[in-house]
Amino acid sequence: MEREQLIKIAVVGPESTGKSVTAQRLARQYDTVWVPEYAREYCAGLTAPPSLQDELNMYYGQLALERSLVPLARHQLLICDTTFLTVKIWSDHMFGYTPPQVLEGLKTVRYDYYLLMDIDLPWEDDPLRDFPDKREHFMEVWHRELQSLGSTYTVISGMGEERIQRALAAVRRFLQSS
Numbered sequence: 001m002e003r004e005q006l007i008k009i010a011v012v013g014p015e016s017t018g019k020s021v022t023a024q025r026l027a028r029q030y031d032t033v034w035v036p037e038y039a040r041e042y043c044a045g046l047t048a049p050p051s052l053q054d055e056l057n058m059y060y061g062q063l064a065l066e067r068s069l070v071p072l073a074r075h076q077l078l079i080c081d082t083t084f085l086t087v088k089i090w091s092d093h094m095f096g097y098t099p100p101q102v103l104e105g106l107k108t109v110r111y112d113y114y115l116l117m118d119i120d121l122p123w124e125d126d127p128l129r130d131f132p133d134k135r136e137h138f139m140e141v142w143h144r145e146l147q148s149l150g151s152t153y154t155v156i157s158g159m160g161e162e163r164i165q166r167a168l169a170a171v172r173r174f175l176q177s178s
Contacts, residue, residue, distance in 0.1 A: 006073060007178065008110070009171060010080040012146075013117035014138035022117065022156070022167050023081035029168055033072045034079040038062040039086065052095050059087040059102050063109065077175075083111060085149075089141055106149065113174045114153035115167050116142055121159065 011023040020037065027034035038061040043050060050058075062084045070078060084105060091098045119135040146153050154170040156163060 005076050006070065006078055007076055007112045007175070008078045008080060009174075010083045010085075010111040010114045011117065011167075012082050012085065012114055013142055014119055014135050016121065016135075017117035017119055018121055018163060019117050020081050022115065022164060023079050025164050026167060026171060027079040030075060030077050030079070030171075032074040032077045032079060033069050034081055035062075035066045035069050037082045037086075038065045039082075050090075050094070052091065052097070052099065055087050055091045055095075056099050056101060059084045059099070059105065062087070063105065080111065084109070085145055089138070089145060093138075093141075111151070112178070113171070114146055114151050115170060116146065116153050116155045118155050118157035120157045121163075 009026065011019045011026070013019060023034045023036075039058045042054070042058050042061055046054065062082075066078075066080060084102060088098045088102050088106065091102065119139050152174070154174075156167045156170060158166050
């Protein structure tokens, strides 16, 4: 499969908004692979809060994982459970700074369409989640970041199966218009 033909759809948003479940369902619906969030596995192995170097490691890890799964994508479609834009958002929040490698990557690595998962789901505790009280803040940040990249995106809200069906409908509309 040629990379120019590949359509990449990213499922993004604040913590505890159903990104992984949605990405998996989209991949199953479209009979393709999904790229998991590299940072979850990476952070599970940390014994201290992530450093700026850890953020860079997650950036490179997410890119490598995505590239490794491109050959397995079917029907010219790859579903990504988040992107390294998360690294920019977390680096800015935690350190007040984004590594230049990440900023450069944002100029060259493109996604065709984003689903921005809304914060209308109840918070689910998880040892890898940090900011239940900052969901509104991070939702605003996601909007700003996607807009600054000139991204095409749709906010997905709703509970349970309704949320999944809205995501599927949004992707279907995007693919039909492409």
